Amino acid sequence: MIFEGLxxxxxxxxxxxxxxxxxxxxxxxxxxxxxKMALLEADVNFKVVKDFxxxxxxxAIGAEVLESLTPGQQIIKIVNEELTxxxxxxxxxxxxxxxxxTVIMLVGLQGAGKTTTCGKLAKLIxxxxxxxxxxxxxxxxPAAIKQxxxxxxxxxxxxxxxxDKQNPVNIAKAGxxxxxxxxxDVVIIDTAGRLHIDDELMGELQSVKESxxxxxxxxxxxSMTGQDAVNVAEHFNEKLGIDGVILTKLDGDTRGxxxxxxxxxxxxxxxxxxxxxxxxDIEVFHPDRMASRILGMGDVLxxxxxx
Amino acid sequence: SKTTQGITVKIEDLIKSxxxxxxxxxxxxxxxxxxxxxxxxxxxxxxxxxxxxxxxxKIKEPEMIKVILKDKLKEILGEFxxxxxxxxxxxxxxxxxxxxxxxxxxxxxxxxxxxxxxxxKKVLLAAADTFRAAAVEQxxxxxxxxxxxVISHQEGADPAAVIFDAIxxxxxxxxDVLICDTAGRLHNKKNLMNELGxxxxxxxxxxxxxxxxxxxxxxxxxxxxAIQQAKIFKEATNISGLVLTKLDGTAKGxxxxxxxxxxxxxxxxxxxxxxxxxxxEFDSNSFVxxxxxxx
Ligand SMILES: Nc1nc2c(ncn2[C@@H]2O[C@H](COP(=O)(O)OP(=O)(O)OP(=O)(O)O)[C@@H](O)[C@H]2O)c(=O)[nH]1
Ligand SMILES: Nc1nc2c(ncn2[C@@H]2O[C@H](COP(=O)(O)OP(=O)(O)OP(=O)(O)O)[C@@H](O)[C@H]2O)c(=O)[nH]1
Ligand SMILES: [Mg+2]
Ligand SMILES: [Mg+2]
Numbered sequence: 001m002i003f004e005g006l007x008x009x010x011x012x013x014x015x016x017x018x019x020x021x022x023x024x025x026x027x028x029x030x031x032x033x034x035x036k037m038a039l040l041e042a043d044v045n046f047k048v049v050k051d052f053x054x055x056x057x058x059x060a061i062g063a064e065v066l067e068s069l070t071p072g073q074q075i076i077k078i079v080n081e082e083l084t085x086x087x088x089x090x091x092x093x094x095x096x097x098x099x100x101x102t103v104i105m106l107v108g109l110q111g112a113g114k115t116t117t118c119g120k121l122a123k124l125i126x127x128x129x130x131x132x133x134x135x136x137x138x139x140x141x142p143a144a145i146k147q148x149x150x151x152x153x154x155x156x157x158x159x160x161x162x163x164d165k166q167n168p169v170n171i172a173k174a175g176x177x178x179x180x181x182x183x184x185d186v187v188i189i190d191t192a193g194r195l196h197i198d199d200e201l202m203g204e205l206q207s208v209k210e211s212x213x214x215x216x217x218x219x220x221x222x223s224m225t226g227q228d229a230v231n232v233a234e235h236f237n238e239k240l241g242i243d244g245v246i247l248t249k250l251d252g253d254t255r256g257x258x259x260x261x262x263x264x265x266x267x268x269x270x271x272x273x274x275x276x277x278x279x280x281d282i283e284v285f286h287p288d289r290m291a292s293r294i295l296g297m298g299d300v301l302x303x304x305x306x307x
Numbered sequence: 308s309k310t311t312q313g314i315t316v317k318i319e320d321l322i323k324s325x326x327x328x329x330x331x332x333x334x335x336x337x338x339x340x341x342x343x344x345x346x347x348x349x350x351x352x353x354x355x356x357x358x359x360x361x362x363x364x365k366i367k368e369p370e371m372i373k374v375i376l377k378d379k380l381k382e383i384l385g386e387f388x389x390x391x392x393x394x395x396x397x398x399x400x401x402x403x404x405x406x407x408x409x410x411x412x413x414x415x416x417x418x419x420x421x422x423x424x425x426x427x428k429k430v431l432l433a434a435a436d437t438f439r440a441a442a443v444e445q446x447x448x449x450x451x452x453x454x455x456x457v458i459s460h461q462e463g464a465d466p467a468a469v470i471f472d473a474i475x476x477x478x479x480x481x482x483d484v485l486i487c488d489t490a491g492r493l494h495n496k497k498n499l500m501n502e503l504g505x506x507x508x509x510x511x512x513x514x515x516x517x518x519x520x521x522x523x524x525x526x527x528x529x530x531x532x533a534i535q536q537a538k539i540f541k542e543a544t545n546i547s548g549l550v551l552t553k554l555d556g557t558a559k560g561x562x563x564x565x566x567x568x569x570x571x572x573x574x575x576x577x578x579x580x581x582x583x584x585x586x587x588e589f590d591s592n593s594f595v596x597x598x599x600x601x602x
Pocket of ligand 1: 108109110111112113114115116117138141144191192193194248249250251252274275276277281408409439491493
């Protein structure tokens, strides 16, 4: 990984200038080039990187850095602050409806982790003294329903299914009805993976949305996604109006720049981070951790904070 | 072919908007390459190559830049033209399919089985993903769909034992190609990667005479992490080919340029949908064209 040390590179860039007196604008530009490369290497979308770098540059040149005795650290600090802010400064959770059942629908590309995450959410929500119901609305993928049933079994949460011969709108409606009749105060709908450019299947999700009015439509995004994350997020958000994002497979070694891209184009909070295949492997999303992961410099940041 | 429409800037339009070859043009080109997930490092190398060549040959026409670029990319990808076929001759053959979670392994296996059946091969599938919920059922549905038998154990069983049984079955039934599905695993999980080593040993010991192919499935939507995936899977299992899936979306899969260059593994097949026929042989020409939103 070429960007193991953005921090180191920045320190070096500025180290060379020691004794030369004040840092000038060109020095800042050089440093910003390193930042830009680091973000691109982390898969942050090109346009998002550009906007971000311009913003940071303006702030850096504006004041703090040029006057500072430790310009490298100052830049890192500004980058980190801006990045954390862009990631969403506060943690957000599921908003439960005051009129249960709260309806949650998971959507996303094929293989992103929707079905697994349904199980994880069900388990999490169950721990909050609620009675969730899972609804199997993926009628396309081979054994998708069985998969949800197995996952539901593992977390001891009931799964509503009508097989794969009914359309997802009918399934969702009947599932909601079932929840009301059986005292389930939260329903979580698993939908089939689909491409954001598949008009027919995106239309299907719109119909489901129309008919059952979910409180939370959550876009499930694989944290390894590359530049295309912006297209995916933009389309899903445009067509459905998502309420938040769940980032999966963060147990890998990806920098996860997609998080930043998705956040920047939708302006919707990333609510949860999924970190494994087991049904406990989910946590509330921490924007600050994600920021330093994308930059690949968690340790350095804690050092700067202490200094 | 059923590949991507150009949501990213079309190289054509970009080139047309310039009168001469200059740094500005190269910079915009750089953007296009990065947007296709080609990655910073590989992109820089390619741009340097173009700059050098343009200088050396005194090229002034922007149109020529496109030619140099395409040639370069095709050179990187085309290096393996002889290796792009599945390695299944002579029979019997065994194909091991590996990759991280959710990339399209099981689906690709269904499609490959269908393709081979169409070539009158006798195919058998091994359900060695014993971990993921309903993975065995998923493969069985694919088996039914394409009319191929599946050897399986219970969920939670030892995957190496499934492979062992499947090999014995393949021998007994005189199968031409045995295709083994494995559980998705992230390359940074040591114990799961070791499990692949164990499977390879079983294959070596029990099926020494079989022709072998180990396919790493990569998702075109994946960014630079795919390079890491390829590196580590190659170390663990001797990958002999890549399958690049989900090219029916808007992602370009440009990361395989860097992978080809660095790791010298040929792309053998591409996935362009969820249907049984949505599998194509990899063609570097059309891939490069699609990369830039040209049909
Ligand atoms: N390592 C890891 N694997 C995950 C995580 N979340 C899901 N997976 C795995 O990713 C693969 C795909 O997950 P699914 O839940 O089937 O994804 P999906 O979005 O429902 O897939 P489709 O329904 O086919 O679109 C499975 O192998 C899961 O076990 C995660 O956080 N970490
Ligand atoms: N659009 C599109 N979807 C695909 C393609 N290949 C596979 N998929 C879908 O991607 C999802 C995951 O595919 P699987 O075959 O289950 O992936 P896998 O690698 O076996 O997943 P795990 O076993 O959970 O690791 C499914 O919804 C497939 O239908 C493709 O080429 N294009
Ligand atoms: Mg699913
Ligand atoms: Mg599978």
